[in-house]
Amino acid sequence: xxxxxxxxxxxxxxxxxxxxxxxxxxxxxxxxxxxxxxxxxxxxxxxxxxxxxxxxxxxxxxxxxxxxxxxxxxxxxxxxxxxxxxxxxxxxxxxxxxxxxxxxxxxxxxxxxxxxxxxxxxxxxxxxxxxxxxxxxxxxxxxxxxxxxxxxxxxxxxxxxxxxxxxxxxxxxxxxxxxxxxxxxxxxxxxxxxxxxxxxxxxxxxxxxxxxxxxxxxxxxxxxxxxxxxxxxxxxxxxxxxxxxxxxxxxxxxxxxxxxxxxxxxxxxxxxxxxxxxxxxxxxxxxxxxxxxxxxxxxxxxxxxxxxxxxxxxxxxxxxx
Numbered sequence: 492x493x494x495x496x497x498x499x500x501x502x503x504x505x506x507x508x509x510x511x512x513x514x515x516x517x518x519x520x521x522x523x524x525x526x527x528x529x530x531x532x533x534x535x536x537x538x539x540x541x542x543x544x545x546x547x548x549x550x551x552x553x554x555x556x557x558x559x560x561x562x563x564x565x566x567x568x569x570x571x572x573x574x575x576x577x578x579x580x581x582x583x584x585x586x587x588x589x590x591x592x593x594x595x596x597x598x599x600x601x602x603x604x605x606x607x608x609x610x611x612x613x614x615x616x617x618x619x620x621x622x623x624x625x626x627x628x629x630x631x632x633x634x635x636x637x638x639x640x641x642x643x644x645x646x647x648x649x650x651x652x653x654x655x656x657x658x659x660x661x662x663x664x665x666x667x668x669x670x671x672x673x674x675x676x677x678x679x680x681x682x683x684x685x686x687x688x689x690x691x692x693x694x695x696x697x698x699x700x701x702x703x704x705x706x707x708x709x710x711x712x713x714x715x716x717x718x719x720x721x722x723x724x725x726x727x728x729x730x731x732x733x734x735x736x737x738x739x740x741x742x743x744x745x746x747x748x749x750x751x752x753x754x755x756x757x758x759x760x761x762x763x764x765x766x767x768x769x770x771x772x773x774x775x776x777x778x779x780x781x782x783x784x785x786x787x788x789x790x791x792x793x794x795x796x797x798x799x800x801x802x803x804x805x806x807x808x809x810x811x812x
Contacts, residue, residue, distance in 0.1 A: 507732040509718070512759060513544050515726035516669070519702045520553040524667045525657070525694055529674030529705040529755065533599030533770040534809055536761040537706055540724045541671075542608040550612075551622050555666035557609065558657055560649075560673060561588045561602045562626030574606070574624050576614045589783070592631045592645045595791050596799070597773040597783070625660045627653040627672065633786070639793055650676060654693040662697050674705045678754040680739065685753040705755040708811050709737050711765040724761040734758060768809035775801035 510518070519526050530537060544550055545557070562570065566587040573579040588594070588602045606624065613621045629652040631645035653672065661668040670677075672690075679687055691701055704726060710718055717733070718725070729735035735752025751758060762768050778784040778801050788799040 504733055504736065505731050507727045507734050509721040509725040509727040509760075511722045512540055512724040512726045512761070513547055513550075515757070516544060516704075517547070517549050517553055520667055523700040523702040525661070525670060525699045525701045526668075527670040527672075527677050527691065527701055527703045528759070529677035529703065530671055531706045531770075531809060532673055533601055533772065534706065534761075535601065535769045535771050535806065536724075536767065537759070538601035538605055540759075540761055541605060545605075545609050545612050545622065548616075551616055551620050553667065554622060554669055555620075556623045556625050556661050556668035558625045558627045558653070558661065558668050558670045558672075559588075559602075560627055560653065560671060560676070561591045561594060561598055562624065563587055563590045563592060563628045563630060564626040564652065564656060565630035565632060566590070567626050570606070570624055570626060574610050574613060575621060576610060576617070587626055590631075590633050592629045592642075593649055595787065595794055596802075597778060597787060599771050600773060601771055625656055625668070627656045627670075633790065636793065642793055650689050654690045657690075657694055657699075658697045662694070662699055674707070677703055678705055678739075679703070680749055680754055685749050702757070703755040704757045704759050705751075706759050706761075707739075707751060708765050708768065708809070709739075709751065710734060710758065710760060713737075718760060719763060721760065723763060724759065726757050726759050728757050729755060765811065766808070769806050770809050771806055772802040772804070774805045775803055 516526060563586065566583070569579055569583045570587050573584045584606070585603065588598045588606070591598065609622055609624055629645040629648045631642065636642050636645075653676070657668065657670065660666075676690060677688055679685055679691070687695070691703065694701055721727070727734055729752040735750060737751045739749040739751050739754045778787075784799070784801065791797060791799040
């Protein structure tokens with residue numbers, strides 16, 4: 492939790508200039524070929540905005556690809572056909588997120604809805620430029636993974652695989668992409684203190700111009716609620732203002748006390764109060780007794796040596812982050 496957020500307004504600090512989130516992302520692609528968004532897994536309000544973003548006609552005019560963490564690259568061909576509007580059995584398509592390496596619980600419904608939103612946007616642009624979804628996850632085949640030793644190489648390859656997919660499928664083809672991955676994979680914090688995360692290091696070394704947005708709830712601890720009149724959803728630049736001066740964590744790192752401005756270029760805010768943020772899950776009532784639930788339980792035993800716990804509710808409050 493934050494202490495004394497109001498004190499971060501120093502003499503040289505300028506008032507933040509929030510913009511509507513969609514306009515901010517579209518503007519970012521004028522100057523960068525890679526826009527990275529560090530998301531909060533399963534956040535309903537976050538993905539409501541992302542679906543609105545991809546439905547905006549100007550998005551496809553500026554963006555070629557969306558690179559998904561929740562997407563097993565083993566299923567790229569099926570997803571390519573589906574996103575392009577072809578008739579593909581949905582049972583084949585949903586394997587991309589259901590079989591994502593690293594996702595042991597059932598993936599949040601927000602991911603399925605997002606894939607569908609990209610397909611729908613492309614269908615409305617028949618004959619025009621289409622957006623592609625690139626699957627950024629390792630190509631592990633759960634049908635062949637029987638023990639932890641077989642799984643670990645794929646888990647260890649998640650960041651490497653993601654960076655490789657962006658370099659090969661986006662940068663090498665002179666395309667522009669929106670990258671979606673958990674904020675912890677993108678934030679510019681290392682064991683030695685503030686600094687570029689592995690993925691962004693790799694992309695910049697390959698010539699990418701990157702702009703990083705993160706989702707973080709610490710702004711809600713501002714006692715003056717200076718964000719209350721902002722447009723929602725909003726993206727605000729973190730340079731030289733009180734938002735960027737918010738501590739990024741409650742603990743010091745070896746390199747000092749990082750601030751939000753050290754971890755990213757911009758912050759996304761999608762609600763006026765933390766209490767309005769929720770996470771969507773597939774509840775017990777939908778999963779219990781299904782073959783998919785039994786498979787998820789098997790995966791949990793492989794990775795953690797314990798049985799799967801199914802969520803009781805489809806929607807719950809988002810934990811502070």
